Amino acid sequence: MRVHICAVGRLRTGPERALIDDYLVRFDRTGRALGLGPAQMHEVEDKKGGGMSAEATLLERIIPKSSVIVALDERGKLQSSPEFATLLGDWRDGGRGDVAFVIGGADGIAPDLRKRADFRLSFGRMVWPHMLARAMLCEQLYRAASILAGSPYHRV
Numbered sequence: 661m662r663v664h665i666c667a668v669g670r671l672r673t674g675p676e677r678a679l680i681d682d683y684l685v686r687f688d689r690t691g692r693a694l695g696l697g698p699a700q701m702h703e704v705e706d707k708k709g710g711g712m713s714a715e716a717t718l719l720e721r722i723i724p725k726s727s728v729i730v731a732l733d734e735r736g737k738l739q740s741s742p743e744f745a746t747l748l749g750d751w752r753d754g755g756r757g758d759v760a761f762v763i764g765g766a767d768g769i770a771p772d773l774r775k776r777a778d779f780r781l782s783f784g785r786m787v788w789p790h791m792l793a794r795a796m797l798c799e800q801l802y803r804a805a806s807i808l809a810g811s812p813y814h815r816v
């Protein structure tokens with residue numbers, strides 16, 4: 661099952677990029693034997709300042725058809741890391757295709773796209789900058805793969 665990260669904003673060279681690249685390499689390496697990955701990053705940018713509805717139009721174009729859509733949203737559902745690992749395994753085994761994680765921009769994800777999502781995932785009720793949310797997602801993907809692989813990275 662391929663994992664798509666569909667995000668608003670272009671990641672420039674810097675500390676977030678280093679973190680994200682590192683966790684995605686680790687995720688791909690750990691996930692390969694589990695049928696998870698590779699992870700692909702898709703970015704959109706609305707240069708005309710059309711806000712979340714313009715961003716949603718661009719996001720809709722890059723979300724692969726028939727993928728499970730997971731919207732990252734602070735109002736979504738909280739998961740422990742083992743619960744998230746189980747979800748990822750279930751999506752892989754469910755045979756629906758790929759999974760697409762959607763990360764909004766400064767205004768968030770437009771309501772229609774949020775409603776269309778199969779799952780809304782929260783990293784807590786605080787709002788994080790989108791690039792940090794991206795880095796946190798990549799770490800949790802690696803952690804989930806490690807949990808499913810039974811490797812000792814995750815400790816309770």
Ligand SMILES: C[S@@+](CC[C@H](N)C(=O)[O-])C[C@H]1O[C@@H](n2cnc3c(N)ncnc32)[C@H](O)[C@@H]1O
Binds near residue numbers: 732769782783
């Ligand atoms: C700066 S936030 C936008 C927050 C905005 N208030 C909203 O209504 O969503 C940019 C993006 O980062 C992600 N994000 C930020 N905090 C999050 C959290 N606690 N849990 C999950 N995703 C989060 C979401 O995808 C959000 O659309």
